[in-house]
Amino acid sequence: MTPPIPDLLIEPVVRAALAEDLGRAGDVTAQACIAAEARLTAVFAVRQSGVVAGLACARLAVAALDPTARFEILAADGDRVDPGAVLARVEGNARAILSAERTALNLLGRLSGVATLTRAYVDAVAGTKARIADTRKTTPGLRHLEKYAVRCGGGLNHRFGLDDAILIKDNHVAACGGVGEALRRARAAAGHLMKIEVEVDGLDQLEEALPFAPDVIMLDNFSRDDLVRAVALAAGRVVLEASGGVNLQTVRRIAESGVDVISVGALTHSAPVLDIGLDAA
Template sequence: MIEPLPDLLVAPIVRAALAEDLGRAGDITAMACIPADARLTAVFNARRGGVVAGLSCVRLAIAELDPTATFTPMATEGQTISAGTALAHVNGAARAILSAERTGLNLLGRLCGIATLTQDFVHAVKGTQARITDTRKTTPGLRALEKYAVRCGGGTNHRFGLDDAILIKDNHVVACGSVGEAVRRAKAFAGHLVKVEVEVDSLLQLQEALGHDPDVIMLDNFTLEDMAEAVKITAGRVVLEASGGVTLDTVRAIAETGVDVISVGALTHSARVLDIGLDAVGN
């Protein structure tokens, strides 16, 4: 069971997207063609199979324009569905439903696409100990929604922002002078609830990092052989995260090296939107 995001977090995103679409004069097509008192019943249907995520975006988009509309989900968040599956029924003011349609579908299709791609990666590593996690390579303004979609697909979330964990990357290392010095400074700065992760690009840097007890070590663009060696060297002393150009073709072999976590930027920056349409069925 996927715990949905609170409306308090989703509504401002939906409202901003609606405002962008409605522009300065509102939906002049709906106003020109549809009487103000017309009603409409419609169904959101999946044109392609995938994983459901983000139904609340559609519900809130319609409710913003017609608070009296009824929205009935026919699928659940995180559910795997096939092409032709009805995701939700809606009944309300025709103008409101049609004006909110594209905003709702843009968000729903985006989130379902992320959830679907995440599930593909999760299935690819099934039977190993590796977990699939996302990155901060998200669409500006949509991070909470996109990371939620990753959870709907069975993945886990990396840090949400710059303020919830310390992640020392290669440029931080250059600025500090060495991996060891960067980790030392981070450990001295961090509160007792803040984890410290450091990115390394060689087994030599890995050994240096271990001497300063980070919580997580990111193996950046390691070969499979070096990943397996890193697993042997660390022997469970630290969480190992593999990162860098991970694809569906390579993720299984990476998982089989014994790493704990595999971070995949593609989950959020390259997911294909799931094709979902709104079909009117009456008034």
């Protein structure tokens, strides 16, 4: 089971999304059509198979508008579910539930979509040593939630931001005048807890990087044959991460080259939303 994110970190996102939807006057449809004291019982149900993530977002969206609402979670983040599965049941003020509906479903569907796509990649490399990781290609403001969804799908998290690891990319290399010089500068600046990764775009750069003993070397857009050669050259001295040209059709062959990690931007930038609805019970 994936450890949950504290509500304290989720609430600002949920409240900002609710504020965007409620606008300047609140839900004028609910105010016009629903009696102020009306009650509603409804269920969050999935319309297609997938992996759940983000149930806390739905719970907090309802709670923000009706703190007395009863929200019963019937599944867990990370669960595989089939069409018709009921994820949660809610009972409370009808206006509040209907006003929170779209925000709850937007976040729950988005995060479940990320978890579902991640699980597809994880399943595709099953039996190899490779692990599937995300990237920083996330929706602005939702990074911590989308990376949580990746974990719910069985994936690993790459950097959360620019401040938690040194990742030397091709433009850094160009600005420094070479892979070796970039790594020398990084090693001189890094604290004892700071990991260093360098991106290389060919076997020559890989050979240049290895003597500097970075923690991770990213093999960017390597051919399948060059991935195999890179694994042999590294000989287990460094974690090798494959990146670029990764999709569900190619990921298995990439994994079978022997790399340790495969990073996939599509997990967060191209995951389709999982179809989830709120149905009156």
